[in-house]
Amino acid sequence: MKKTDVLIVGGSAAGMVAALTGKSSWTEKRFMLVKKQKEMMVPCGIPYIFGTLENSQQNIMPVDNMLENAGIESIVNNVIAIDKALKIAELESGEKIGFDKLVIATGSTPVKPKWLKGADLDNVFMIPKDKVYLDSMNNILAKCKNIVVIGAGFIGVEFSDELSKRDHKVTLIEKLPNILSLAFDEELSSRIAAIITNRGVTILTNNGVKEIIGDEKVFSVKLENGETIPTDAVILSMGYHPNTELAKKSGIFTDEDGFIAVDEYMRTHEPDIFAVGDCAQKRDFVTRRRVPTMLASTACAEARVAGINLFNINVVKTFSGTIGIYSTAIGDTGFGTAGLTESRAADEGIAILSGVFEGVDRHPGNLPDAHKQLVKLIAAKYSGVIIGGEVIGGTSAGELTNVIGLIIENRMTVNSLLTSQIGTHPCLTASPAGYPLIKAAEIIAAKMRNS
Numbered sequence: 001m002k003k004t005d006v007l008i009v010g011g012s013a014a015g016m017v018a019a020l021t022g023k024s025s026w027t028e029k030r031f032m033l034v035k036k037q038k039e040m041m042v043p044c045g046i047p048y049i050f051g052t053l054e055n056s057q058q059n060i061m062p063v064d065n066m067l068e069n070a071g072i073e074s075i076v077n078n079v080i081a082i083d084k085a086l087k088i089a090e091l092e093s094g095e096k097i098g099f100d101k102l103v104i105a106t107g108s109t110p111v112k113p114k115w116l117k118g119a120d121l122d123n124v125f126m127i128p129k130d131k132v133y134l135d136s137m138n139n140i141l142a143k144c145k146n147i148v149v150i151g152a153g154f155i156g157v158e159f160s161d162e163l164s165k166r167d168h169k170v171t172l173i174e175k176l177p178n179i180l181s182l183a184f185d186e187e188l189s190s191r192i193a194a195i196i197t198n199r200g201v202t203i204l205t206n207n208g209v210k211e212i213i214g215d216e217k218v219f220s221v222k223l224e225n226g227e228t229i230p231t232d233a234v235i236l237s238m239g240y241h242p243n244t245e246l247a248k249k250s251g252i253f254t255d256e257d258g259f260i261a262v263d264e265y266m267r268t269h270e271p272d273i274f275a276v277g278d279c280a281q282k283r284d285f286v287t288r289r290r291v292p293t294m295l296a297s298t299a300c301a302e303a304r305v306a307g308i309n310l311f312n313i314n315v316v317k318t319f320s321g322t323i324g325i326y327s328t329a330i331g332d333t334g335f336g337t338a339g340l341t342e343s344r345a346a347d348e349g350i351a352i353l354s355g356v357f358e359g360v361d362r363h364p365g366n367l368p369d370a371h372k373q374l375v376k377l378i379a380a381k382y383s384g385v386i387i388g389g390e391v392i393g394g395t396s397a398g399e400l401t402n403v404i405g406l407i408i409e410n411r412m413t414v415n416s417l418l419t420s421q422i423g424t425h426p427c428l429t430a431s432p433a434g435y436p437l438i439k440a441a442e443i444i445a446a447k448m449r450n451s
C-alpha cells in the first residue's frame with residue numbers, strides 16, 4: 001500500500017492550492033493528490049471556450065506541471081472510500097493509499113432540477129467542469145442557431161454573451177425580476193442588462209421556465225406565463241450542488257444544506273480530515289449565516305488556510321467567512337460586486353447607508369481608453385463599517401472590486417476610507433480629486449452626519 005503524509009482528493013482550484021500551500025508550509029512532508037480527470041479546465045474560463053477562445057485546449061489548467069514542480073505526486077483516479085479510523089483511501093482502481101492528513105476538495109456539479117420536465121432531452125446541456133462533456137456540447141451547439149440559457153447569474157450571463165459572439169440567437173431567461181439580482185442592486189443590474197441587450201442577447205426576466213418541450217430532441221421552452229420559445233438547444237445554468245457523497249458515505253458530517261461541516265481552520269469533525277472549496281460549508285462574512293456561495297476565490301482562500309494549518313493550528317490564520325466577490329466583463333465594460341447588496345442587507349434587517357458616485361477611470365477623461373466608472377458603497381448605518389460595494393467600469397473594475405473586498409474583510413469604516421491614501425496616475429486610474437471609491441464614501445459620510 002502506498003503511503004503519504006497528506007492526501008488531497010480533487011485537483012481543481014481548491015485541491016491544487018491546498019496541495020501547493022501545504023507543501024510550501026510543510027516542506028518535509030510527502031503530498032499526494034488524486035484527481036478524476038487528466039486534463040483540468042480552468043473553471044472560470046469555461047464560458048470563453050464557447051466564444052472568445054478557439055477551443056477547450058486553450059483553457060487547460062497546468063495542474064500537473066505545478067504539482068510536479070512543487071514535488072507533489074499526482075494520480076488520475078477516483079477516490080471511492082475513506083476509512084477514517086485506519087486512515088486509508090481506496091481508489092476505483094482498487095489501489096489503497098494510507099495518509100496522515102486528508103484534504104477533501106471534491107467540488108461541485110451542476111444542478112438539474114428534478115421538477116423540470118424535459119431536462120433529459122437531447123440538446124439540453126448543463127455546465128460541468130468536464131472537458132470531454134464541454135467539447136461534445138461545443139460541437140453540437142456549433143450546429144444550433146437558437147439557444148435558450150436558463151438562469152441569469154454570472155455564468156448564465158457570461159455564456160449568453162459568449163454564444164452571441166458566434167452569431168447564435170440567444171435568449172436568457174430569469175425567474176427573478178432582474179438579471180444578476182443576487183449580486184447587484186436593481187440600479188446596476190438594469191444597466192448591465194442594457195449592455196447585454198445591446199450586444200444582441202434577448203433577456204426575459206420575471207418569468208421562470210416551466211417545462212422543456214421536445215420529442216427526442218428539444219424544440220421549445222415553455223415559460224411560467226405560458227409563452228413558448230422555439231429553440232435548438234437549452235443550457236441550464238441553475239446553480240451547483242456540493243459533491244459530498246464520498247464524505248457522507250465515509251461518515252464525515254455534512255450540514256442540512258449538504259455541505260461538509262468545517263470550522264474556521266477548515267477542519268471537519270474528524271481529526272486530521274479537512275474540507276475545502278465548493279464541497280465545504282460556507283458562512284457569510286457579514287451576516288454569519290450559512291450560504292451556498294461557490295467561488296474559486298473563496299475555494300483558494302480556504303485551501304490556503306487548510307494548507308497552512310495541516311500539522312499545527314497556526315492560530316492567527318483562520319477563514320473568517322465568505323465574502324462573495326465576483327467580477328466579469330462584457331465587451332469593454334467590467335463589473336464587479338463584493339459583500340452584501342443593499343437589498344440583501346434589507347432582507348437581513350441591517351440598517352445601511354449607501355453612496356453612489358460616477359466618475360471616469362482616467363484623468364483627464366479625454367485620455368484614450370477612458371471609461372466611465374461607477375462605484376456604489378454600502379455601509380452599516382450606525383458603525384459606518386463597509387459591508388458591500390458594486391462597480392461598473394472599464395477593465396480596472398475587477399481589481400477595484402477586489403479592493404472593496406479587502407476593505408470589507410478588514411472591517412474598514414467610511415471614515416477610515418476617507419483618510420486612506422490612494423495612488424493614482426492619469427493613464428491608469430481616476431483622479432485623486434474624484435476617485436469614485438472615496439467619493440462614494442464621502443456621500444455616505446454626509447448621510448451619516450445628517451441622519
Ligand SMILES: Cc1cc2nc3c(=O)[nH]c(=O)nc-3n(C[C@H](O)[C@H](O)[C@H](O)COP(=O)(O)OP(=O)(O)OC[C@H]3O[C@@H](n4cnc5c(N)ncnc54)[C@H](O)[C@@H]3O)c2cc1C
Nearest residue numbers: 010012013014036043044079106107108277278295296297
Ligand atoms: C462556468 C463557470 C464559471 C465560473 N466563473 C467563476 C469566476 O469567474 N470567479 C470565481 O471566483 N468562480 C467562478 N466559478 C466557480 C469556481 O469555478 C468554483 O468555485 C471552483 O471551481 C471551486 O473549486 P473546487 O476545487 O472546490 O471544485 P471543482 O472545481 O468542482 O473541482 C473539484 C474536483 O474534484 C474532482 N473530484 C470529485 N470527486 C472526486 C473523487 N472522489 N476523487 C477524485 N477527484 C474527485 C472533480 O472531478 C473536480 O475535478 C465558475 C464556475 C463555473 C462552472
